[in-house]
Amino acid sequence: MVLKCAISNLCVTLARKLTNNLRVIQHAWHFWFQLSLVFTVVKLGVAVACFTP
Template identity: 85%
Template sequence: MTNNLRVIQHAWHFRFGLSLVFTVVKLSVVDACFTP
């Protein structure tokens, strides 16, 4: 039970980190596109 919860928690952290990185990359790309 605890091990399964840990796997779910780890997957959630991984997904959260991945979306955070994706957001930062997307923002920097948009910033680069709109900056002359």
């Protein structure tokens, strides 16, 4: 029974660690996606400003 409990606790700990790592990866992916979107909008704004008389 003790071994089963220890294995169960280990599985829960690993699952939580994996979930936290996936959250960090998701946040990082969203950050870089939004940052690239902002740069794209800024570049388009500069291009429009250059061609506007």
